[in-house]
Amino acid sequence: MEAHRQGAAGRSWRVCHADTPPGLRRTPSELGKDDGMEVMTRQQAIEFLAAGTRTGKLATASPDGAPHVAPIWFVVDGDDLVFTTGRDTLKGRHLRANPRAALAVDLQEYPYAFVTARGPVRFEEAPDDLLAWTTRLAERYVPPGRAADYGRRNLGPAELLCRLRAERLIGQTDIAV
16 A cells, blocks of 8 residues: 655655555555665564664553654564563553554665554463563573573562554665665
C-alpha cells in the first residue's frame, strides 16, 4: 500500500507498508527506483529486527495520551517483540493503563534503513520463565559469557515480561541511495 504525502518544502514522500498483502504491494520498480529506497517485505522486516544488537525505541502513551519513548533491548519471537520492564517504571505504568505500543529500530550507517512495529502489548508479571527470557535478551546484547549474569540481574518480583504483537510493520532500506 502506498500513500503520498507532502513534506517540507513541498517534497513528496512515500509511506509503504511491509504487511500489505502481496497482491497489493508495489515493487521497488513500481514505486520509482530513482529515489533508491526499497520497501521491505514482512519477512525482511522481521529479519531486520532480529539482526545484530540494534536497540529499539519503544513509544508508549499514558491514559491521557502523553507520549513517552525509551530505548529497550528486545528479541523477536515469531510475530512478537519481547522485552522486559519494571512494573512501576513509566513504561510499565503506561503499558498497564494503555497496552499498545510502537517500536522503531534503525540502521544508523549509510545507506540507512528502518523498521517500525505497532500493535497491542501483552504482559505477565514475574512469569516462571522470566530468567530464560532475561538471559535470552542479554545474549543478544552483552559480550559472550556474561548473559547469565545480566539475566539474573534483571529478575525481580515487579518485572514485567512484555510481548508487542507486530500487527503493523513498516520498513525501508537504502534510504540515502
